[in-house]
Amino acid sequence: MVDTPNIPPNSFNYQQTQVERNYQMIDTDARKRIDKLEADATKTKNSLDESLNGIKTDVEVIKSNYATTAALHKELTGLQKELSAQTKWIVGFMIGIAAISLTIAKLIF
The missing domain is CATH 1.20.5 (Single alpha-helices involved in coiled-coils or other helix-helix interfaces)
Known part of the structure; x- marks a missing residue:
């Protein structure tokens, strides 16, 4: 008989396997929703960046017209x-x- 080392529950390997199990338990619908939220956040950020650039341009034009x-x-x-x-x-x-x-x-x- 082969003696296997007794791994305490608080060891790194045990925690890593728990995390992997928990990740596998997440269903594909949740992953899809997370991916969609990340895509929406990216679109919103890009939209805000474009708006900010437009505002910066407008302010530069206004400043150039100052006397x-x-x-x-x-x-x-x-x-x-x-x-x-x-x-x-x-x-x-x-x-x-x-x-x-x-x-x-x-x-x-």
């Missing part, structure tokens, strides 16, 4: 010069009209 401080300063300076020139023309025109009005009034009265 810089130097550009704003240049535009405001140009606007200030135009307003100053317009004000001078209006004041000059009003003085001219007043002078003409006084001259006409002097001739009439």
Whole structure:
């Protein structure tokens, strides 16, 4: 008679065989469901990655259309010069009209 070593239940080999038995007990339907869930998770991840890339592109476009401080300063300076020139023309025109009005009034009265 051959003596077989007595393997305690907490040894590595015993645990490994238990895991293998448990894995074999999982039916094929459960495996199919797990595979389907993994495929769905992969599709969802890919969809989210595409959406994130689209959002990143949109943000880059928005940032590229921002006005810089130097550009704003240049535009405001140009606007200030135009307003100053317009004000001078209006004041000059009003003085001219007043002078003409006084001259006409002097001739009439």
